[in-house]
Amino acid sequence: MVKITIQEVAEKYDLSKDTLRYYEKEGLIGPISKNKSGIREYQEEDLNRIEFVKCMRSAGLSIAVLKEYIKLYDEGDSTKDARMKLLEKERVLLKEKIDCMEEAYQKLNYKIEYYKKEK
Amino acid sequence: MVKITIQEVAEKYDLSKDTLRYYEKEGLIGPISKNKSGIREYQEEDLNRIEFVKCMRSAGLSIAVLKEYIKLYDEGDSTKDARMKLLEKERVLLKEKIDCMEEAYQKLNYKIEYYKKEK
DNA sequence: TCTTGACTTGGAGTGTACTATAAGTAGTAT
């Protein structure tokens, strides 16, 4: 069983140690097991969760939503339907955001092209 | 020359009146002309700017960046190159964000499909 | 043994972007 320090996790996922502790406090990850000195030892399964949270956070899903999802997850199989509904809702929001950003991207392209042609 | 009230602009672009005044104070739009009672009268050209700002803001460009762009714009033709460079930089950042969100979108899709199949 | 460095906690502080409040004015309806 591989154990990884907070430092290593922070480097691996480009998150600060403070952020990792913050996510844990908020219940987005963990609870992470600790050694006899009280130092965190991240396990393989923790890393999957961290990767998921990081990906969703950088896509703009809020801490609150992720917290809710993980709460449901920890409550067991009976919440599968609620979890799916939550994800579907977030998917719609995410799609809207992506569309909005694509639109801005096209506008930026257009403006940049205009500047280039003018030269 | 058409004149539009802040109320109408707010409704048209789904921005609060406070936000419109805030953007103006920050120099992202305007300065908006006022009637003898001191009330804002938005003109056609103001609306184009508002639409641009709204689009870029909802795509995640910061107030600071937009402020800088508009400052350069107001300084005249000599800043065209700087403006283009600024937009190109933001375009790269925006592309990265879109890619990141697409990735999250795929992950969400995958998870949702998993829940659906399980049923 | 002493120092160094990385860790721990709880709580305070920060940046960004609004958003709300208070106090006042101006124009319209009764």
Place this chain on the structure above:
DNA sequence: ATACTACTTATAGTACACTCCAAGTCAAGA
């Protein structure tokens, strides 16, 4: 004239997501 509504300003407050700080612990190396 009075009430109502929408506007104005300046400034304070809020939400979110970190980010930093102080004070202390622990293990390893000189």
